Amino acid sequence: METLSRPEMEALQLERLQETAEKVYKHVNFYKQKFEELGVTPKDIKSLDDISKLPFTIKGDLRDNYPFGLFAVSQDEIVRLHASSGTSGKPTVVGYTRNDIDNWAEVVARAVVSAGGRKGDIFHNTYGYGLFTGGIGVHYGVEKLGAAVVPISGGNTERQVMLIDDFKPRGISGTPSYIMTVAEKMKDMGINPRETSIEYGIFGAEPWSEEMRHRLEETFDLKAVDIYGLSEIIGPGVSIECHEAQDGLHIQEDHFYVEVIDPKTLEAVAEGEEGELVITSLTKEAFPVIRYRTGDIASITREKCKCGRTTTRMSRIKGRTDDMIILRGVNVFPSEIERVLLQVEDLVPNYQIHRLQKGTMESVELHVEITNELYNEISGDLVHPKIQKLSKEIVKAISSNCLVSMGVIFNKPNTLPKSEGKAIRIIDLREKKVLVEA
Numbered sequence: 001m002e003t004l005s006r007p008e009m010e011a012l013q014l015e016r017l018q019e020t021a022e023k024v025y026k027h028v029n030f031y032k033q034k035f036e037e038l039g040v041t042p043k044d045i046k047s048l049d050d051i052s053k054l055p056f057t058i059k060g061d062l063r064d065n066y067p068f069g070l071f072a073v074s075q076d077e078i079v080r081l082h083a084s085s086g087t088s089g090k091p092t093v094v095g096y097t098r099n100d101i102d103n104w105a106e107v108v109a110r111a112v113v114s115a116g117g118r119k120g121d122i123f124h125n126t127y128g129y130g131l132f133t134g135g136i137g138v139h140y141g142v143e144k145l146g147a148a149v150v151p152i153s154g155g156n157t158e159r160q161v162m163l164i165d166d167f168k169p170r171g172i173s174g175t176p177s178y179i180m181t182v183a184e185k186m187k188d189m190g191i192n193p194r195e196t197s198i199e200y201g202i203f204g205a206e207p208w209s210e211e212m213r214h215r216l217e218e219t220f221d222l223k224a225v226d227i228y229g230l231s232e233i234i235g236p237g238v239s240i241e242c243h244e245a246q247d248g249l250h251i252q253e254d255h256f257y258v259e260v261i262d263p264k265t266l267e268a269v270a271e272g273e274e275g276e277l278v279i280t281s282l283t284k285e286a287f288p289v290i291r292y293r294t295g296d297i298a299s300i301t302r303e304k305c306k307c308g309r310t311t312t313r314m315s316r317i318k319g320r321t322d323d324m325i326i327l328r329g330v331n332v333f334p335s336e337i338e339r340v341l342l343q344v345e346d347l348v349p350n351y352q353i354h355r356l357q358k359g360t361m362e363s364v365e366l367h368v369e370i371t372n373e374l375y376n377e378i379s380g381d382l383v384h385p386k387i388q389k390l391s392k393e394i395v396k397a398i399s400s401n402c403l404v405s406m407g408v409i410f411n412k413p414n415t416l417p418k419s420e421g422k423a424i425r426i427i428d429l430r431e432k433k434v435l436v437e438a
Contacts, residue, residue: 001254002110002309006302009310010048013257016282018045021054024288027072030065031055031290051257051280056266057292062092062232071095073286082231083131091131094231095286101140103283107237107252108141114250114307115225116200116243117171119146124164124198126174126182127205128421129153133235134205138173141237147171154178154420157185168197173227176208176216177423180349183219194221200243202227204236206422207317207335211342213246215349226316232292233279239314245306248313255283258314259291260300263321274299276321277314295321297333323426325355327364327404334425337366340397346374346390350416350423354409357430364406368394372413382410 004012021042024031034055035041044053062070071078073095080096096104117123123142127134135153142149150167152160154174160182164172172179179201183193198220204227216224223243229236238256239249251258260275261268269275277294281287297318304310319333326332334353341347347368354365370387378384391408399405417424 001252002250002311004254004310006310009253012254013282014045014048016254017048017051017257017280018042020280020282020284020288020290021045023072023285024290028070028288030061030070048257051259051291052268054280054290056278057290059092059232059293059295063090066090067093068095070289071286072288073097078286081131082133082136082235084231092232094133097285099285100234100283100287103255104137104234104237105140105144107234107255108137109144110252111227111237111240112142112145112147112171112202114240114242114309115171115202115227116223117142117145117147121145121147121171122150122167122169123147123171123173124150124152124160124167124169126152126154126160126172126178127236132421133229133231137229137235137237138202142171157182157420158189161186161189161191164196164198165191170197170199171202172198172200172222173202175205175419175422176203176212176224177206177350177418178420179203179216180219181418181420184348193219196220198222200225202240204228207319207333209335209339209342210316211339212349215342228296228314228317230294230296232289232294233281234284238279242305242307242309247305248301248315250305250309250311250313251300253311256280257282258300258312260298261293263293269299272299272301274315274318297321297324325353325364325426327362327406330402330404332402332404336402337398338425340401341368341394343397344390344394346371348413350418352416352424353426355426355428355430362430364404365409366394366398366406367409367411367416369411369413369416375413380412382412 025042040053077097078095079098083091083093125138127138129135139149186193200223213224225241227236227240228249229238239251241249257280259278263276277296277298279292281289298315300312300314302312319335324331350369352367356363394408
């Protein structure tokens, strides 16, 4: 499946798209109504281009049909339920049949191989278990491959370090921010992260930059690859980078059809152009989704990869449409600021962006954390001339690379909150209540 020719893949996708359209039209009232509003039926899907005739699905539709209104099978066929955290009201609920679980395990097993995994590995899985799809999704895929999972989830970082030291895993997974926290704990315990057994890491669940990749690889002496997925579609495993090229995430196209649209006009953008990812599931039985607007910003390319896979690749997620900051007319994503900060040796890879309201003007403060080495060198003096010089350098770098200016607030080591899951990067103090995950 990963090396099909383009005509073969598109023929398979069309067949599965037609089957999915027929399924939702017959079994999901929400989609039947949407199809009828647009004057379209499943028989109108004669080519992949005809997907543009079908309705979009948004997260609000999932909440409006909470909990099981979008399911396409009867309850006795459901073997698993997952849900989002529900921080904005009712959670989004997704269901899986036995076949869905098997397909999910298959795409994640492919993903682990893409990252450099193999049968017989020990794999340290720090993704959270429970209603969140990350932990269990990766778990089943690793087992499908024939490797041994350490289902440790997040938190209790000292215990994580002990098990890595004792069990000698080849692979590790988690959010980049948390894995860097694990590295810091290793150093505190007198363990050099570069001397562990870990050879490859599968990182995701939050946008991260190429600079973070370099930091992870340098810190652990491993290959770091980006994995992408979302619970509304299936969970982790929608796409992943290969360790050979690390140049775009290979989409599991036999299971998912991906479009990129302009989020304002809703029209398709050209190949290679950034826009909002829209994903249609092609094999889901319990919870098929048509043209789901993910809110994630990326681009796609169909150029063949040097690893030999022929599947379409998507770029790393630049950010989300709902975490983009518009500051004096300039669009800025946290990942762009991260890219700048990780080039500064005297900072640890932990930061927060505070959004403030001063009169009628919005402003932004960038809170960063200095290294222990710098803190000791300046004897804890956060107004030291070296700090002032560093501040000017950061302000200039952000202005040059992100085209915005913002104040920089320096913090002592280990004072900014560290997340055991997705890092909290944006603190919205305009209403003093809204937290946005990275």
